[in-house]
Amino acid sequence: MHLSRLEPKTMTKxxxxxxxxxxxxxxxxxxxxILLII
Known part of the structure; x- marks a missing residue:
């Protein structure tokens, strides 16, 4: 995942x-x- 895509300025709907x-x-x-481990 690229963190740059999560910037508010370039983030689209x-x-x-x-x-x-x-x-x-x-x-x-x-x-x-977690359920599988338990």
Whole structure:
């Protein structure tokens, strides 16, 4: 991931949506791994 794409000046609405979806996906992945470990 390029941090330069997350700059507010160059961030478009599409980039923001992708960032949110990615964050949600990572959250589910982390929760799934924790449940698998337990």
């Amino acid at each position: 599409a980039d923001r949506e992708v960032a949110v979806i990615t964050a949600i996906g990572l959250g589910f992945a982390i929760i799934a791994q």
